[in-house]
Amino acid sequence: MGGITRRKFLGLTALAVPAALGADGRFVEPTSLRVTELRLNGPGNCRFVHFSDFHHKGDVRYAAEVVRTINELEPEFVCFTGDLVEEARFATEALGFIQQIRAPVYGAPGNHDFLSGVSFLEFDAAFAATGGAWLSGRSRVLPKYDLELIGMGKGGVDAFNPPRASRRVLLMHYPEIAHGMRDQRFDLILAGHSHGGQVRLPFLGALIVPNGVGPYDHGYYETPGGPLYVNAGIGTYLIPVRLNCRPEITVITI
Numbered sequence: 001m002g003g004i005t006r007r008k009f010l011g012l013t014a015l016a017v018p019a020a021l022g023a024d025g026r027f028v029e030p031t032s033l034r035v036t037e038l039r040l041n042g043p044g045n046c047r048f049v050h051f052s053d054f055h056h057k058g059d060v061r062y063a064a065e066v067v068r069t070i071n072e073l074e075p076e077f078v079c080f081t082g083d084l085v086e087e088a089r090f091a092t093e094a095l096g097f098i099q100q101i102r103a104p105v106y107g108a109p110g111n112h113d114f115l116s117g118v119s120f121l122e123f124d125a126a127f128a129a130t131g132g133a134w135l136s137g138r139s140r141v142l143p144k145y146d147l148e149l150i151g152m153g154k155g156g157v158d159a160f161n162p163p164r165a166s167r168r169v170l171l172m173h174y175p176e177i178a179h180g181m182r183d184q185r186f187d188l189i190l191a192g193h194s195h196g197g198q199v200r201l202p203f204l205g206a207l208i209v210p211n212g213v214g215p216y217d218h219g220y221y222e223t224p225g226g227p228l229y230v231n232a233g234i235g236t237y238l239i240p241v242r243l244n245c246r247p248e249i250t251v252i253t254i
Contacts, residue, residue: 052192055235082110181225
């Protein structure tokens with residue numbers, strides 16, 4: 001056989017690169033966890049984990065890896081910002097994984113938690129079993145850190161009570177809500193929903209994000225409501241693809 005010509009080589013390369021990217025986006029990145037760190041100004045006496053958008057669909061090996069990674073980080077507590085499942089049939093299994101986390105887990109609902117039809121009594125029981133709580137429109141004070149965790153429910157920010165601690169962290173699902181906050185301000189706002197776009201391109205960022213994200217598709221932002229961190233999520237939605245946007249667990253020190 002004769003040697004390959006330069007034209008053939010360039011043609012094969014042009015075909016191979018998209019194929020490789022597609023394989024990475026479909027088979028590698030959706031379960032290739034990364035751990036990011038966020039340090040905020042303050043006493044630095046509180047170190048916890050934030051994750052979001054589990055979208056558990058029965059992949060027990062991956063779910064176990066998520067739990068193992070969180071436990072190895074040894075956080076003082078864990079915050080979850082919604083979308084545990086899309087379908088009720090996966091809820092018991094997903095809540096079982098939440099209970100395997102060896103730290104108190106505090107959660108707030110996402111749109112799919114409401115749409116799934118799962119009773120929030122099940123969420124209440126599972127999150128309480130960790131020593132944490134399901135904070136749908138409720139808050140919990142952690143006296144050791146002089147910190148109040150507030151979970152957004154359907155009532156929105158107008159339903160919040162006066163502060164119960166000197167520092168307040170808001171758990172919510174839709175990042176864009178932070179943009180409209182004027183009367184409420186928090187030391188930190190945690191959100192998800194965007195999945196980071198799932199597919200991000202250099203210089204362009206996320207190609208598509210769902211409604212409710214606004215300009216806050218992934219990472220740290222200053223907003224009218226306070227500092228906001230948008231987690232890229234653990235699972236995927238609609239298409240099981242991630243490209244240049246690995247699933248994320250965030251370690252936060254405040």
